[in-house]
Each structure stands twice: as structure tokens, then as C-alpha cells.
Amino acid sequence: DTEVTQTPKHLVMGMTNKKSLKCEQHMGHRAMYWYKQKAKKPPELMFVYSYEKLSINESVPSRFSPECPNSSLLNLHLHALQPEDSALYLCASSQLGKDTEAFFGQGTRLTVV
Amino acid sequence: GQSLEQPSEVTAVEGAIVQINCTYQTSGFYGLSWYQQHDGGAPTFLSYNALDGLEETGRFSSFLSRSDSYGYLLLQELQMKDSASYFCAAVAAGNKLTFGGGTRVLVKP
Numbered sequence: 001d002t003e004v005t006q007t008p009k010h011l012v013m014g015m016t017n018k019k020s021l022k023c024e025q026h027m028g029h030r031a032m033y034w035y036k037q038k039a040k041k042p043p044e045l046m047f048v049y050s051y052e053k054l055s056i057n058e059s060v061p062s063r064f065s066p067e068c069p070n071s072s073l074l075n076l077h078l079h080a081l082q083p084e085d086s087a088l089y090l091c092a093s094s095q096l097g098k099d100t101e102a103f104f105g106q107g108t109r110l111t112v113v
Numbered sequence: 114g115q116s117l118e119q120p121s122e123v124t125a126v127e128g129a130i131v132q133i134n135c136t137y138q139t140s141g142f143y144g145l146s147w148y149q150q151h152d153g154g155a156p157t158f159l160s161y162n163a164l165d166g167l168e169e170t171g172r173f174s175s176f177l178s179r180s181d182s183y184g185y186l187l188l189q190e191l192q193m194k195d196s197a198s199y200f201c202a203a204v205a206a207g208n209k210l211t212f213g214g215g216t217r218v219l220v221k222p
Binding site for chain 1: 146154155156157158161200207208209210211212213214215217
């Protein structure tokens with residue numbers, strides 16, 4: 001199984017809503033990532049989890065709150081988002097170490113209205 | 114910080130060869146990865162260079178020169194399905210993977 005599964009595929013939420021994005025992998029990878037991608041732009045790193053602990057936060061606003069309940073799951077909790085937060089949110093995983101081949105999920109296309 | 118530069122767009126015909134260059138400035142650099150992303154799809158890993166030299170994987174090859182902070186992806190025998198965006202990505206300490214701006218490759222018949 002070389003898949004990273006993200007749910008939901010699409011999400012429309014209001015600026016006062018609270019929602020969560022979910023990501024799951026069963027490859028035994030101990031590094032998991034959240035990326036944000038705007039149209040025609042590269043993925044931008046948001047968070048890195050190593051061994052279920054947050055290791056990198058790229059100065060992401062607190063309205064985005066990551067959580068790693070176990071080695072297979074990664075969540076991104078969303079609260080009080082702005083329309084400019086509308087983007088494709090990608091989850092990825094990889095083996096820890098220098099030789100990094102990251103596996104990406106298909107993403108959640110988020111629209112904030 | 115991390116900075117990777119690559120051309121924004123390349124157009125070529127089927128059967129041709131395309132080289133996508135990537136120059137980088139990163140701290141704690143471990144290696145250079147390449148990813149392909151079709152419109153509406155997820156980035157897909159193509160190759161990784163930790164050491165100087167050429168890595169060949171089928172029609173795609175990747176090269177790294179650490180002394181020049183430079184790498185490239187070579188696409189040979191271009192096919193229509195190779196039309197996509199290609200990203201170089203620097204692997205750095207902390208499992209930090211940072212992407213270049215992406216090169217959109219358009220393959221014409």
C-alpha cells in the first residue's frame with residue numbers, strides 16, 4: 001500500500017466554521033507533512049511531524065492547527081479561516097532520514113466563503 | 114532559508130529532449146528531488162540525488178552538482194502524457210522539503 005488518503009476531497013466552509021482535514025497512510029512512514037498549494041504555484045510547506053511530534057511549523061497562522069494522533073494519521077483543524085486560505089491542501093509522508101521520497105495524497109480542495 | 118529557481122515554462126514536441134534546470138540556495142542541504150504534477154493531481158516523486166552525478170530512471174534522468182548548487186531533470190523521448198508541471202525540491206535538515214517555483218512543460222504533437 002503506497003497510498004496517502006485524504007478526506008474530504010472538496011470542502012466549502014464559512015469564515016466562522018470549524019472543520020478538519022484528515023490524512024492517513026499505512027506505509028510505516030514516521031514523517032508526515034501538510035502543504036498548501038495555490039493555483040499555478042508550488043506546494044508551500046506548513047507543518048512537519050516526525051515520530052508524531054511537531055518538528056517544523058513554518059510560521060503558519062494559529063487558525064490552522066495540526067494534530068498527529070498516531071503514526072498513521074494526520075489532521076489539520078481549521079477555524080476562522082479567511083477567503084485567501086482557499087487552496088489545495090496536500091498531505092504527504094516519507095521515511096525519516098536524508099533519502100526522502102515523499103508520497104502525496106490527492107489533496108483537499110478548500111474554498112472559504 | 115531555502116530558495117530554488119527554475120524556468121517557468123518549456124514547450125517541446127513529441128520525441129524531443131527537454132532539460133529543466135534548477136539552481137538552489139539552501140541551508141542544511143541534503144539532496145535534490147524532482148516531482149511531477151499533472152493539472153488537478155498530486156505531486157509524484159520522480160527522482161532524488163544526494164550525491165553529485167547522474168541518476169537515470171527510464172526516460173527521465175536527474176543530475177546534481179553540489180559545488181555549483183545546480184541540478185537538472187532531463188526528459189527524453191517526450192510523450193504527450195509528459196505535459197505537466199515539474200518541481201525541483203531541496204531536502205534539508207529536519208526532513209524539510211521545499212519546492213522550487215515549478216516548470217510547466219507543454220508537449221506538442
